[in-house]
Amino acid sequence: xxxxxxxxxxxxxxxxxxxxxxxxxxxxxxxxxxxxxxxxxxxxxxxxxxxxxxxxxxxxxxxxxxxxxxxxxxxxxxxxxxxxxxxxxxxxxxxxxxxxxxxxxxxxxxxxxxxxxxxxxxxxxxxxxxxxxxxxxxxxxxxxxxxxxxxxxxxxxxxxxxxxxxxxxxxxxxxxxxxxxxxxxxxxxxxxxxxxxxxxxxxxxxxxxxxxxxxxxxxxxxxxxxxxxxxxxxxxxxxxxxxxxxxxxxxxxxxxxxxx
Amino acid sequence: xxxxxxxxxxxxxxxxxxxxxxxxxxxxxxxxxxxxxxxxxxxxxxxxxxxxxxxxxxxxxxxxxxxxxxxxxxxxxxxxxxxxxxxxxxxxxxxxxxxxxxxxxxxxxxxxxxxxxxxxxxxxxxxxxxxxxxxxxxxxxxxxxxxxxxxxxxxxxxxxxxxxxxxxxxxxxxxxxxxxxxxxxxxxxxxxxxxxxxxxxxxxxxxxxxxxxxxxxxxxxxxxxxxxxxxxxxxxxxxxxxxxxxxxxxxxxxxxxxxxxxxxxxxxxxxxxxxxxxxxxxxxxxxxxxxxxxxxxxxxxxxxxxxxxxxxxxxxxxxxxxxxxxxxxxxxxxxxxxxxxxxxxxxxxxxxxxxxxxxxxxxxxxxxxxxxxxxxxxxxxxxxxxxxxxxxxxxxxxxxxxxxxxxxxxxxxxxxxxxxxxxxxxxxxxxxxxxxx
Ligand SMILES: Cc1ncc(COP(=O)(O)O)c(C=O)c1O
Numbered sequence: 162x163x164x165x166x167x168x169x170x171x172x173x174x175x176x177x178x179x180x181x182x183x184x185x186x187x188x189x190x191x192x193x194x195x196x197x198x199x200x201x202x203x204x205x206x207x208x209x210x211x212x213x214x215x216x217x218x219x220x221x222x223x224x225x226x227x228x229x230x231x232x233x234x235x236x237x238x239x240x241x242x243x244x245x246x247x248x249x250x251x252x253x254x255x256x257x258x259x260x261x262x263x264x265x266x267x268x269x270x271x272x273x274x275x276x277x278x279x280x281x282x283x284x285x286x287x288x289x290x291x292x293x294x295x296x297x298x299x300x301x302x303x304x305x306x307x308x309x310x311x312x313x314x315x316x317x318x319x320x321x322x323x324x325x326x327x328x329x330x331x332x333x334x335x336x337x338x339x340x341x342x343x344x345x346x347x348x349x350x351x352x353x354x355x356x357x358x359x360x361x362x363x364x365x366x367x368x369x370x371x372x373x374x375x376x377x378x379x380x381x382x383x384x385x386x387x388x389x390x391x392x393x394x395x396x397x398x399x400x401x402x403x404x405x406x407x408x409x410x411x412x413x414x415x416x417x418x419x420x421x
Numbered sequence: 422x423x424x425x426x427x428x429x430x431x432x433x434x435x436x437x438x439x440x441x442x443x444x445x446x447x448x449x450x451x452x453x454x455x456x457x458x459x460x461x462x463x464x465x466x467x468x469x470x471x472x473x474x475x476x477x478x479x480x481x482x483x484x485x486x487x488x489x490x491x492x493x494x495x496x497x498x499x500x501x502x503x504x505x506x507x508x509x510x511x512x513x514x515x516x517x518x519x520x521x522x523x524x525x526x527x528x529x530x531x532x533x534x535x536x537x538x539x540x541x542x543x544x545x546x547x548x549x550x551x552x553x554x555x556x557x558x559x560x561x562x563x564x565x566x567x568x569x570x571x572x573x574x575x576x577x578x579x580x581x582x583x584x585x586x587x588x589x590x591x592x593x594x595x596x597x598x599x600x601x602x603x604x605x606x607x608x609x610x611x612x613x614x615x616x617x618x619x620x621x622x623x624x625x626x627x628x629x630x631x632x633x634x635x636x637x638x639x640x641x642x643x644x645x646x647x648x649x650x651x652x653x654x655x656x657x658x659x660x661x662x663x664x665x666x667x668x669x670x671x672x673x674x675x676x677x678x679x680x681x682x683x684x685x686x687x688x689x690x691x692x693x694x695x696x697x698x699x700x701x702x703x704x705x706x707x708x709x710x711x712x713x714x715x716x717x718x719x720x721x722x723x724x725x726x727x728x729x730x731x732x733x734x735x736x737x738x739x740x741x742x743x744x745x746x747x748x749x750x751x752x753x754x755x756x757x758x759x760x761x762x763x764x765x766x767x768x769x770x771x772x773x774x775x776x777x778x779x780x781x782x783x784x785x786x787x788x789x790x791x792x793x794x795x796x797x798x799x800x801x802x803x804x805x806x807x808x809x810x811x812x813x814x815x816x817x818x819x820x821x822x823x824x825x826x827x828x829x830x831x832x833x834x835x836x837x838x839x840x841x842x843x844x845x846x847x848x849x850x851x852x853x854x855x856x857x858x
Contacts, residue, residue: 216747218650219494225637239758260492260746265760287746289498291482292490304787312496314657319499322506334496412756 164306166281166329170364180386184209186227188236199403201251212258221341225393235332245278255282272303282306282329298333313349324361335370342372354384374416435775476722483671484638488779491670505672540810547833561844563594569680571598575659581605581660587642588771589621596630599819609648611641639764649813664708668780669750678715685720705729706841707821711778713843728790735766738777743776745777768797769817816844
């Protein structure tokens, strides 16, 4: 059965468009929920909501800072999920956090909390294919789509297994490195997209190192869509608020819509 | 293919390991019993390989009982798998073994002696033996692991090393190996530790390494590990991550133990000589990530010696016994109710870590080893005691093990206690000048 996240992305793709998924840090500032809603209205196909973790090894300075600020303000995973419950976002959401947040709460409880909060998908970047079994079982049971990452270093046969186990979409990591805005799109971004498109019919989105509308357009020449994290979070950190983030989402949206 | 990259089904097949692990539990009774064990200390295979019983090799998925695993971002999974294959092949290769042994002997100065401590023993009422890892080149046990990993990195065609360090001992050892093998080396160190371990920072630079400050979070060892892992994610093709303890994703906890088991293998033989074929009653070592403890424990795991790991009270991961996932493995972890990792607090930079290696978690869970906390004040006392009674200035890390002996002296009366003196204290003298005024 196709979940809400995958369905939304497929719909966009089937209409010939490209998927835009901004990443926004949950609990960062008073207006984080309004910011997510604004991103949705401005043209996001889905929103990734970061649940802050103390030791985010896949994240660069921008998202680390956002995590630290949110944690310092006392935010907890439960507070974020409580506020999401019943909130009208308008598009499907996926939570992105690290394994220990889910593990500590208990995989089943975490999965059902996501489902209760109306969250469609979940991304745990430090729980790779080999370790995902117990989590994926709990997520499947709760109807939560587990999105897996595929990296430039993943061999071909591994991409097949990753794409098969992934739900919602397959997250192609655009470069060898951690999250953060770069001057240029790495060549590896289009390469991972092409390699994934070879082996799966699931939507293929590329994230990590996609920081400008131009870079999003470039990667979407091959990929079905882009995940944009640090650039969005930087806007939140700069005090852009819902309007500022919506404006940025709008720039990405229109760049993609013009080209495709 | 599915064997190499297991899908969910194969993963589930791994669960019965829990049964194997449980099956080991009855042994606890055997070694706990005062009756002499059938296994003599020197029966432990001196050259590693698969040993039966406690401290055996982990499962193919890198698990010790329910702990361990490979919890890393996808980017690093192929690198960890490649490292696992390379280590297995090297460790089974007599040429690699001979090369490492040659380095350990002629470069690092092994074997390290065991020193009997008459003055200290008299003061404490038990026989204290010190395994003198402080006498190794670079001043601690860390060189054992680093020489092994640097040789392996070269064998794998890697040209750069990245490492984390707390006290700076692992950083200095890595910088040393990098100089010897003409490799580029970057060491991440928390800003707080850079402040309290100035001497080692200078040594690393002198050896030609770049020291980068880890400025996030608690600015200590945990954050240095985060930064080193982030660096590795970005440079995985050319760079080997030279992890400094029995932690991190598989194969590190196992590989770092194997590179340190030379401590235990030597000590078992030395003790057999000193104790008329016998083994010490108690083997004690300090535990940060747990590499020096794993090294010495591995020589005695299948004897009836009691194994004691000593944690700083402010960094007692086993003491709190809450499992968690961070830095690549599932183990005991200091964390809050939501899974945010807590900052450890310790006078010693090398033990200032909120986690512990997964094999130690398993040794604790099975009851084969126990883990005791000591306070900073007790450590400062022990540091001075060893200097005064035996003329040995110990590392603050190793002073934790002695602090436990002092505290437990009633329980230890008349017993023979082998203490792994993991490092020397030169690096800590400046800090102790401040502490002691
Ligand atoms: C002398 C010494 N002992 C012990 C440790 C702790 O490490 P481990 O628990 O891996 O032996 C360190 C770490 O820096 C050290 O320098």
